[in-house]
Amino acid sequence: MSTKDSDHFSPEYRIKQLFQDVEINPQCPLIRYFRSGPEMISMAKIYEKEGDIEKAFMLYYKYITLFLEKLPDIPQYKDIPTLEKISVKNALKEVLPKAEQLKDKIYSKYHNEYIEKQKQIEKTIKEEVLSREKSQPSIKMNTINNNNENELDNYNISNSLKNYANTNTSQNNLSHSNINFNQISVPSRSLKPQNLIDSSISNQSNRTGYQSLRQVRVPKNLALIFLSLAESNTDKNIETGGHLFGKLSQNVFTITHLVIPKQTGQPNSFLATSEEEMVYFKESKNLLTLGWIHTHPSQTAFLSSVDLHNQFPNQQLLPEYIAIVCSPSHNEVKIFTITTDFGMNVLATCKEQGFHYHSQSPPLYEECKHIVLEPHLDVVVEDMRKL
Ligand SMILES: [Zn+2]
Ligand SMILES: [Zn+2]
Structure with a gap:
């Protein structure tokens, strides 16, 4: 399995980056959002079919945020024809479990990549130690000649390990349980998806490159x-x-x-x-x-x-x-x-x-x-x- 730069982030941290906030333009007629809804779903289905589950998830999540949380808060929402609202409600019955399912899939994908990356890091460290042992005679010379320098060497290795562990601990604080969709089984106005995630995280700008324009x-x-x-x-x-x-x-x-x-x-x-x-x-x-x-x-x-x-x-x-x-x-x-x-x-x-x-x-x-x-x-x- 090949690994990417992002693999060393914890799966929880990486999943959080997929939760993007949606901004509503107050000047845009609400009905336009209702028109774009089916397109969001069909795009998500295409991504899922092609194996890009992150992009599929992000679109489903955008749909959920728009239609469960953002749009109902706008005063003109009451003027939207009932038929439009019913079709959204029906779509949500499919979209909510789908998003939940994809989130679990992505989590296990990220988890596997993370484990793989950890193994790689361990291997690199072992190799480093081995090559150090091979060149031991010169180290010994150094030890004899300059004890302080050798102490500094050891300090560097353990310190870089410590740093790595610290980064992981802080990432793990973003607990997986915070982003659980399990509570949303029936589309309901009271269960806003935003409540389920740490808002300070969801509002962060995307750092994983999903925002770059497609051709x-x-x-x-x-x-x-x-x-x-x-x-x-x-x-x-x-x-x-x-x-x-x-x-x-x-x-x-x-x-x-x-x-x-x-x-x-x-x-x-x-x-x-x-x-x-x-x-x-x-x-x-x-x-x-x-x-x-x-x-x-x-x-x-x-x-x-x-x-x-x-x-x-x-x-x-x-x-x-x-x-x-x-x-x-x-x-x-x-x-x-x-x-x-x-x-x-x-x-x-x-x-x-x-x-x-x-x-x-x-x-x-x-x-x-x-x-x-x-x-x-x-x-x-x-x-x-x-x-
Ligand atoms: Zn203008
Ligand atoms: Zn013109």
């Missing part, structure tokens, strides 16, 4: 196809917008569908008018929402303040969510993301609506580094404007 594969001809479908609007200086859907496999997203919803357009904006139709299409095909695309008929390719506020809640739900902007008049296509270190924070606190001023430095958005243009990828087009 998004974009069909190379997507923008051209979209521009040809937008042409009649473009000629009238009217914006056109579309949704990008796709799938997840081996931790990589692939855009497979371009859906152009029924919409109304202006020179600087467009508004989708039949969201239900689009949601039905996406769910019936089991697709994930991966981004959006729109034209700037007469302007360059950039993200306006309105575009940024449109992108923000989606990127909050899926950090990899992309915005493609096509500028036929300037012959430009750019793929953007809001900067995580700066832009996301500015947009989370900005209360303005419509077109408004944002400070430009540091930049609020940038061209994506997590996309790959694929020349041989096909895209299925669904133009709902014709329906």
Whole structure:
């Protein structure tokens, strides 16, 4: 078995790192979270099927935190249609035991890795001692010549062992029992998952690298196809917008569908008018929402303040969510993301609506580094404007 750097942390400590807090954007309509719920579950199922049980667990836990703890605390929660709430309740009956089961699986995986690492450390120490014994004559010489130096040598070995033991003790203080889901057998408002874990731990930033962006594969001809479908609007200086859907496999997203919803357009904006139709299409095909695309008929390719506020809640739900902007008049296509270190924070606190001023430095958005243009990828087009 190979071991990784993280293996020397106790299993309890490593599991704690998987419990990530979820932030709710008060400006994001609650119904969007309900729309994203089934996607979270289907992504978790894909990860589980592919053997990435940590990522699967993290998504299930995010779902539980959102729908059992966070969303019911928001005043608009009472306005959510009962049907939506019932489907979440039903989903939780599956998600809660699943999360519990995965947590146990991950625990035993981490436990095995930890034991393996301990054995390795023991072996290294033994080897060190052996090589020391081999070179004993010179040590003896040293002992004769300088007793103090030899004492210092011994001190170093025992001290490093002591340090190791100390680290382990402090990690073991984060007891496994704190994160037990066993008490949650029936979905209930009173059993908040957050209560089951040490909140100071759950709020810690992730140190295990799960936050890094997954790649998004974009069909190379997507923008051209979209521009040809937008042409009649473009000629009238009217914006056109579309949704990008796709799938997840081996931790990589692939855009497979371009859906152009029924919409109304202006020179600087467009508004989708039949969201239900689009949601039905996406769910019936089991697709994930991966981004959006729109034209700037007469302007360059950039993200306006309105575009940024449109992108923000989606990127909050899926950090990899992309915005493609096509500028036929300037012959430009750019793929953007809001900067995580700066832009996301500015947009989370900005209360303005419509077109408004944002400070430009540091930049609020940038061209994506997590996309790959694929020349041989096909895209299925669904133009709902014709329906
Ligand atoms: Zn725009
Ligand atoms: Zn703003």
